[in-house]
Amino acid sequence: MKNNCFDRPIIILSAPRSGSTLLYEVLSKNSHLLSIGGESHAIIESIPGLNIASKNFESNALTADDATPIITEMLYSGFKKNLQSSTGSKISPVDKVRFLEKTPKNSLRIDFINQLFPDALFVYLVRDPKENISSIMEAWRSNRFRTYPGLPGWNGDWSLLLPKNWKQLLGQPLQNIAAFQWCEANESIISSLQKLPKERWKIVHYENLINDTTTTLKSICNFAQLPFDQQLQQACSQPLPHSQFTLSAPKKNKWLSNYQEVHSVWPSVMPTLQRINSLLSQDKQLLLAEEWQKLQAQSSIQKSANTVINHNKVPRNADCPCGSKKRFKHCHGQLS
Numbered sequence: 001m002k003n004n005c006f007d008r009p010i011i012i013l014s015a016p017r018s019g020s021t022l023l024y025e026v027l028s029k030n031s032h033l034l035s036i037g038g039e040s041h042a043i044i045e046s047i048p049g050l051n052i053a054s055k056n057f058e059s060n061a062l063t064a065d066d067a068t069p070i071i072t073e074m075l076y077s078g079f080k081k082n083l084q085s086s087t088g089s090k091i092s093p094v095d096k097v098r099f100l101e102k103t104p105k106n107s108l109r110i111d112f113i114n115q116l117f118p119d120a121l122f123v124y125l126v127r128d129p130k131e132n133i134s135s136i137m138e139a140w141r142s143n144r145f146r147t148y149p150g151l152p153g154w155n156g157d158w159s160l161l162l163p164k165n166w167k168q169l170l171g172q173p174l175q176n177i178a179a180f181q182w183c184e185a186n187e188s189i190i191s192s193l194q195k196l197p198k199e200r201w202k203i204v205h206y207e208n209l210i211n212d213t214t215t216t217l218k219s220i221c222n223f224a225q226l227p228f229d230q231q232l233q234q235a236c237s238q239p240l241p242h243s244q245f246t247l248s249a250p251k252k253n254k255w256l257s258n259y260q261e262v263h264s265v266w267p268s269v270m271p272t273l274q275r276i277n278s279l280l281s282q283d284k285q286l287l288l289a290e291e292w293q294k295l296q297a298q299s300s301i302q303k304s305a306n307t308v309i310n311h312n313k314v315p316r317n318a319d320c321p322c323g324s325k326k327r328f329k330h331c332h333g334q335l336s
Contacts, residue, residue, distance in 0.1 A: 010027075010120075022240060028086055037088065046078075121201065129272075131254070138258075147160060175261035
């Protein structure tokens with residue numbers, strides 16, 4: 001196809017709020033990679049047949065059958081027109097280029113991407129589900145990630161990716177929605193990647209990205225057959241910046257603000273967590289903790305529990321107890 005200028009595109013896969021934006025922003029510093037400078041929602045979902053309305057709002061999933069020759073050519077053209085260098089300069093390629101792409105919706109579209117880019121390489125980023133599910137909950141509460149305002153069949157707005165069978169969550173608490181999104185994204189990724197040769201995908205631990213950035217980025221470059229160039233070395237030599245979608249400054253055990261809620265969904269998370277750990281074990285990486293973290297300080301547990309109890313008693317027009325300076329109904333009370 002005339003617009004296929006792409007050589008072994010690198011596709012970052014993850015559940016939402018796993019740190020994929022941070023990985024994307026750092027890896028895009030590599031001068032040997034081009035990107036579109038952000039997520040690909042507009043390019044993909046502007047094509048008739050690929051947007052969620054044409055799918056009757058079933059889910060964000062796309063299959064290999066969706067990658068028809070016409071749609072494939074349209075996507076090649078859309079990506080090609082929006083390519084930019086690591087410094088943000090627009091690029092009009094005349095030869096093959098290495099392309100970096102990411103959006104959590106791609107977790108539901110791997111077979112589609114594989115049909116679109118048969119030589120694609122996949123980087124699968126995983127994060128501790130306690131932290132990840134808590135972050136998904138905060139994303140919903142923030143109102144900054146509303147992907148489908150007034151989603152038909154849902155009483156209100158929907159945030160982040162939309163897996164199949166989402167309607168079964170109607171009326172359920174926020175932690176159930178967040179756990180469902182985390183499990184569905186990871187299960188879809190694992191199932192699709194295991195159909196591909198192992199040399200075409202690599203699993204990456206979020207904690208390694210944060211705590212040993214240079215080694216982690218070197219390993220990704222080695223996997224993707226990319227030089228670990230000077231620009232990327234410089235980016236790794238400095239403290240990692242907050243990604244553009246960070247809601248609040250990272251801190252140790254930030255997830256504890258949702259301790260009781262995440263604890264309530266932990267049994268439903270375990271099968272997916274164990275599948276992830278099996279992949280990490282095969283790659284000789286640090287495993288995600290499977291045992292529920294019981295806090296040492298009883299006062300900390302009680303503080304977290306009291307937060308939940310107090311939230312249930314806060315008047316809707318009062319200030320939210322979390323300290324956000326918003327009214328409760330616009331903050332933690334939104335999905336109560």
